[in-house]
Amino acid sequence: MPSADLPSGEPMIVFDGVEKRFGDNVVLSELNFTVAPGEHVCLIGPSGSGKTTILRLLMTLEKVDRGSISVGGKSLSHMEKGGKLVPADDKHCREVRKHIGMVFQQFNLFPNMTVRGNLIEAPTRVLGLSKEEATARAQELLDLVGLGDRMDAHPTQLSGGQQRVAIARALAMRPDVLLLDEVTSALDPELVAGVLKLLRDIGSTTDITFLCVTHEMGFARDFSDRVMMFDGGRVIEDAAPEKLFTEPGHERTQAFLQAVVER
Amino acid sequence: MTPLWDWNFAGEIIPALLNGLRVTLIATVLGSIIAFALGLVLAVLGRGPRPVRIVVRAIVEFVRSTPLLVQVYFLFFVLPAFGVVLSALTVGILALGVHYATYTSEVYRAGIDAVPRGQWEAATALSLPTTRVWTGVVLPQAIPRVLPALGNYVISMFKETPLLIGIGVLDIVGQAREVGGQSFRYVEAYTLAGLLFLLLSYPASMAVRRLERRRAVR
Amino acid sequence: MENFGTFLSVLSQGLPETLIATIGGIVLTIVLSFGAGLALLSPSRTVRVIARVYVEGLRGTSEVVQLFWIYFALPVLVGFQLVPIWAGILVLGLNHGAYGAEIVRGAVQSVPRAQVEGAIALSLSPAQRMRRVILPQAVVEMIPPFNNLFIQLLKSTALLSFVSVNEITRQAQQVLVPRFNAQAFQIFLLLLVMYLILALVITAVMRTLERLAAARVGRRPSVRARQQAATGAGVA
Numbered sequence: 117m118p119s120a121d122l123p124s125g126e127p128m129i130v131f132d133g134v135e136k137r138f139g140d141n142v143v144l145s146e147l148n149f150t151v152a153p154g155e156h157v158c159l160i161g162p163s164g165s166g167k168t169t170i171l172r173l174l175m176t177l178e179k180v181d182r183g184s185i186s187v188g189g190k191s192l193s194h195m196e197k198g199g200k201l202v203p204a205d206d207k208h209c210r211e212v213r214k215h216i217g218m219v220f221q222q223f224n225l226f227p228n229m230t231v232r233g234n235l236i237e238a239p240t241r242v243l244g245l246s247k248e249e250a251t252a253r254a255q256e257l258l259d260l261v262g263l264g265d266r267m268d269a270h271p272t273q274l275s276g277g278q279q280r281v282a283i284a285r286a287l288a289m290r291p292d293v294l295l296l297d298e299v300t301s302a303l304d305p306e307l308v309a310g311v312l313k314l315l316r317d318i319g320s321t322t323d324i325t326f327l328c329v330t331h332e333m334g335f336a337r338d339f340s341d342r343v344m345m346f347d348g349g350r351v352i353e354d355a356a357p358e359k360l361f362t363e364p365g366h367e368r369t370q371a372f373l374q375a376v377v378e379r
Numbered sequence: 380m381t382p383l384w385d386w387n388f389a390g391e392i393i394p395a396l397l398n399g400l401r402v403t404l405i406a407t408v409l410g411s412i413i414a415f416a417l418g419l420v421l422a423v424l425g426r427g428p429r430p431v432r433i434v435v436r437a438i439v440e441f442v443r444s445t446p447l448l449v450q451v452y453f454l455f456f457v458l459p460a461f462g463v464v465l466s467a468l469t470v471g472i473l474a475l476g477v478h479y480a481t482y483t484s485e486v487y488r489a490g491i492d493a494v495p496r497g498q499w500e501a502a503t504a505l506s507l508p509t510t511r512v513w514t515g516v517v518l519p520q521a522i523p524r525v526l527p528a529l530g531n532y533v534i535s536m537f538k539e540t541p542l543l544i545g546i547g548v549l550d551i552v553g554q555a556r557e558v559g560g561q562s563f564r565y566v567e568a569y570t571l572a573g574l575l576f577l578l579l580s581y582p583a584s585m586a587v588r589r590l591e592r593r594r595a596v597r
Numbered sequence: 598m599e600n601f602g603t604f605l606s607v608l609s610q611g612l613p614e615t616l617i618a619t620i621g622g623i624v625l626t627i628v629l630s631f632g633a634g635l636a637l638l639s640p641s642r643t644v645r646v647i648a649r650v651y652v653e654g655l656r657g658t659s660e661v662v663q664l665f666w667i668y669f670a671l672p673v674l675v676g677f678q679l680v681p682i683w684a685g686i687l688v689l690g691l692n693h694g695a696y697g698a699e700i701v702r703g704a705v706q707s708v709p710r711a712q713v714e715g716a717i718a719l720s721l722s723p724a725q726r727m728r729r730v731i732l733p734q735a736v737v738e739m740i741p742p743f744n745n746l747f748i749q750l751l752k753s754t755a756l757l758s759f760v761s762v763n764e765i766t767r768q769a770q771q772v773l774v775p776r777f778n779a780q781a782f783q784i785f786l787l788l789l790v791m792y793l794i795l796a797l798v799i800t801a802v803m804r805t806l807e808r809l810a811a812a813r814v815g816r817r818p819s820v821r822a823r824q825q826a827a828t829g830a831g832v833a
Binding site for chain 2: 653654656657658659660661662663665666669670673674748751752753754755756758759766769770774778779781782785786788789792793796797
């Protein structure tokens with residue numbers, strides 16, 4: 117299903133010389149990496165190292181200052197117009213974004229809609245599905261996340277289930293790429309394991325490309341094909357989890373892992 | 380055909396409008412003084428014993444929910460029946476002051492509520508007499524906070540004084556109506572009257588907004 | 598009270614005009630508040646400037662001046678005279694719409710940024726984000742300040758007596774007081790009570806709307822949710 121229009125062998129996500137500044141503060145500098153279709157990549161590193169910014173750039177919630185990003189072979193920052201490359205407009209961004217889903221730390225469910233409304237809003241209005249199709253799909257996804265009977269509940273009535281609904285909402289758009297931004301950080305401790313298990317299940321039964329920012333090292337270790345260690349706006353280590361967690365090649369990685377384990 | 384806008388005529392009526400402005404400003408300043416003082420009294424009474432509180436709240440609600448113009452007529456026609464004969468301008472100032480006191484009392488109330496409980500308790504712990512608690516502890520903390528809001532009500536009152544033409548006060552609009560009516564040239568008269576209001580109230584509200592921002596930062 | 602029946606019936610003859618002016622003014626106020634309030638947030642600088650000029654211009658001048666300008670000066674410029682009640686509704690709407698624009702702008706800006714980002718992540722278009730996600734949440738914030746604004750508007754309808762709209766204040770001041778001068782106290786007290794009742798009606802309607810809107814965004818449980826909670830239905 118993913119990358120229908122992506123030539124085989126092409127990466128799903130490409131960061132090419134990306135720089136991002138907030139005022140004088142350089143958050144990301146000269147960032148280059150690719151993610152293959154279906155690959156699961158976790159981003160780890162100290163807070164403020166720019167991990168979340170990467171996800172926000174992919175969702176076009178922030179704009180790049182230099183370099184380019186492409187997803188599924190299409191540029192997020194530029195578009196072709198009359199044979200020339202020009203900065204992307206909102207319409208182009210929206211087109212590319214359709215293939216990308218995101219789950220937020222704070223869920224960001226819409227409080228003015230029920231669970232059903234949250235799940236069918238974008239499929240009906242953006243993808244043009246009929247209400248029946250979208251509702252059927254929503255029911256499937258709610259069953260998948262274990263909340264099949266909460267279709268008419270209000271988001272505020274879902275004690276603990278909000279992040280599961282948010283995950284279902286992102287999946288309802290049938291994304292090629294799913295961005296997970298510290299999705300368990302705002303959860304009560306007893307809910308974390310369940311949500312992580314759900315994500316593992318989704319990861320192993322779909323061919324969605326995952327890019328996750330996480331502080332859960334156990335999850336990063338057994339969910340991802342690759343782990344990238346971030347520090348000071350740069351990737352300082354990029355390796356398979358078995359390698360990175362057992363014999364980190366960089367002393368900053370070592371120090372970081374030690375600090376996380378001791379906590 | 381006469382031009383739509385006659386500059387000579389516009390120039391001729393400016394002194395009359397400025398004369399009206401003087402009346403408008405007198406009404407605004409004196410009305411504000413009454414509103415500030417009476418509003419404070421209402422706010423303090425509003426924290427008094429329950430029966431007092433209920434009566435004060437009812438009066439405030441009633442005055443706030445009904446038109447100032449009707450209150451102006453009320454005082455203008457009713458006071459003489461009680462043997463109180465005042466000039467139209469004085470009646471107008473009284474009505475403005477009482478009407479706006481119901482707004483300023485709410486402003487003071489919010490300011491007083493914002494003084495932390497600990498301040499009251501500390502004053503009580505020191506056995507300060509009630510009057511001193513108010514004048515020495517609570518109000519000095521509450522009033523600076525509410526100055527921008529009070530300023531906004533002065534500007535509102537300034538823009539509402541023209542309704543005193545209902546009882547014959549010759550403020551800016553009263554003058555504009557006189558000079559416009561004499562020559563049937565209303566465009567210049569009312570446009571200039573509007574500009575006069577804008578000229579004074581816009582910078583004033585800018586100043587209040589700056590004051591608000593400065594306080595928000597601090 | 599002597600002549601009470603006469604007072605009540607003469608004042609009531611002005612009630613239709615007062616109600617038309619109030620309701621018409623409120624409708625126009627809502628339209629202009631949303632139009633100008635959203636324009637104040639427009640990405641286009643030109644649109645923002647136009648909205649800003651409208652808001653500051655109307656808030657900076659006096660409502661009585663605006664009324665007289667539209668009733669006496671505008672006909673000279675455009676060549677026809679508005680019916681008094683229409684001139685009145687126009688001024689009430691234009692003036693209060695300028696205040697309402699700031700209410701709408703403030704409420705829209707108070708919706709958490711995270712909600713906008715959630716909508717962006719679902720690829721909703723800017724118009725869909727505003728209509729489906731932001732406005733439904735912002736409306737809850739707007740209702741209490743709009744309640745105050747509508748009561749201000751009701752009070753302002755008394756000004757229409759200046760341009761010979763036969764509303765209740767004009768009935769009192771032009772019809773009753775000349776005939777029953779000695780009973781001015783009773784006449785104006787009755788008039789004030791009529792305004793108070795109208796204000797209470799506005800507040801009651803707005804409170805109901807607020808409860809409904811708040812329930813929709815889950816601020817307080819809706820009646821249905823409360824019933825469900827009581828019976829245990831719909832709780833996993």
